[in-house]
Amino acid sequence: MKYKIFTWSDTKLYLLVIALSVLIMALFQPIVAFVMGLVLAYLVYYNHRKIDEKNKEIAKYIEGLSHDFDSAAKHALFNMPFPMVFIDDNGKITWYNTPFLTLLGEEEIVNKSISELVPDFNLSELMKKKENEPMSISYMDRYFEVYPNFLEDRKTSGKGSITVLYWVDDTDHVVLEKEHKREKTVVALVDVDNYDDVKNSTPDIHRPIVLAEIDQLINSYFGQYGGIVRKYENDKYMVVLNHGALESLKGKKFDLLDQIRDMDMGNTIPITLSIGVCQAGKTLLESYENASAAIDIALGRGGDQAVINVGNTFDYYGGKSKAMEKRNKVKARVIGDALRQLIDQNERVFVMGHKNPDMDSIGSSVGIMRAIKNRNKEAYLVLNGENPSIRNLMERMRNDSPEMFKRVIAGEDAAGLMDEKSLLIVVDNHKPSLTEAPELLELTEKVVVIDHHRRGAEFINNPVLTYLEPYASSTSELVTEVLTYMGEETNLTKFEAEALLAGITVDTKNFSFQTGVRTFEAASVLKRAGADTTVVKQLFRDDFSTFVNKAEVIKSSRILFDRIAIGRLQKKMDDSILIAAQAANELLNINDVEASFVLSQLENKIHISGRSLGNISVQLILEKLGGGGHLTSAGAQIEKLSMEEAEKLLIDIIDKYLKEGEKR
Structure with missing residues (x-):
């Protein structure tokens, strides 16, 4: 390699000025000009020789410096204090330094696959990395950040390339991070789902023992994981523990649910718990609020389960037992009274079920339409189209209740009618994405949810009224109960009663599943209103x-x-x-x-x-x-x-x- 630091361009201007002066002098003093020409020729020769000598000296100096640098680089490469290895495109080891050999503890590793020697190493993942973009590797209870350096362009070069991997030990940082996460505070809330039912159904002689055993079991269970338990109501507890304890609870699938359900201390019905946990809160207050949201979901799903709020998603444990029927109708009366007031406060009310509606969705919608009509308000049923499941029922509506059928509108038309004085009632569904017209939820802040499905992570945002009861056989059952508390008379027509009864029938598989005392009570109300079971059965006939x-x-x-x-x-x-x-x-x-x-x-x-x-x-x-x-x-x-x-x-x-x- 030739190095040129000094060139003719550095002295060219001066020599040109001298040459021009000689030419001008030749016009007046030829002899003097000749002498000056000889001097110029000597200067040109002298300049050329000096430039050549200087460039040779610089080249020699740079070559010496390069040799020293190569020696220093080789010394640094072979004596680097952290592991380093060269691999080819196939992941085969072509060179390594002493720390890398010490790390593996092998004698012969050249031409061996690095993926075989380090099981956690993923070659395909490495090929997706950019220059010096680290990948995390664990090996022999140690953790490394591996930085790749690509000696050739893997995408454009036709030759095999070499990848240099620098292994930086990150064990102390990872261990510290894990310890910090393990000690992070976690807030949990525990509710006894059926506390009043257990208390009232347990004989007096056993009642104190049962209630004391519930306290003892909850305290001892969380106590063995280092948790602090505080009871703040008869059936409610707050638990503070660390993240490591939570991981242990998750590993055991929250077996407290099983232990308390199997408890037999004279109680006549099984005891169930709902547990809400937050593991992603930044502050204790945020953790408490997220735990409250989690336990609301657990209760909305029927109880007897634990729900963990992990940030944007929820994890569920338990929930494999049937929701216990609630014999107390106080909530139905409260909901009925609140719904009546909401309907009275608005000029238009829209009723909407879920996509691909079934008999329960349409039947409960028909029941709500009757409730709205009883309050002399303008009502609309949002339905984008019929499907075979409801074809027979919609045909009955067309013939037997033409006035209601005229109030069936598409979601697009409903959006044009909605304003700030409109109320939206969603039945048989609580997930925004599954509603018949999700865009309507954005057009009003006044939304009511009436549903019997177990609550999921997706839920309509901030409804003004929620009636979510997983124990119920159907939404039609809930609507029938609410109707009886909204006024002295339900005023149900024969068609409306049969539509509600059809909704109950389809979800109970003809009263075979998910039925309770209140299911038959609702059916008796509909029978008194004129519902004919033979006509209802005909609604389910197929072609x-x-x-x-x-x-x-x-x-x-x-x-x-x-x-x-x-x-x-x-x-x-x-x-x-x-x-x-x-x-x-x-x-x-x-x-x-x-x-x-x-x-x-x-x-x-x-x-x-x-x-x-x-x-x-x-x-x-x-x-x-x-x-x-x-x-x-x-x-x-x-x-x-x-x-x-x-x-x-x-x-x-x-x-x-x-x-x-x-x-x-």
């Missing part, structure tokens, strides 16, 4: 093609895990959801089948209908797929998967659920 397709699903179904039936509806059709739901119900009639799932094909989606006899929670299973519902009835929709892929994913989730134990 011939639906019946045949349902039979094909049942015929092609298979039994897995000795008690789970899974079927498929391969055809795409308008009533595929209805057929899937009905087929899932029919599969429960097979001996030894405790739960059933039927997959159907929608436009760019796979719909899954799940049904259960109660021992297996189809809700918990389908929640893993983004769905929800009840212990015995749930659904989910999956995007971007084929029918085969969706079925395999469903089977994997069922398998995991059964291994954890379907009954706690």
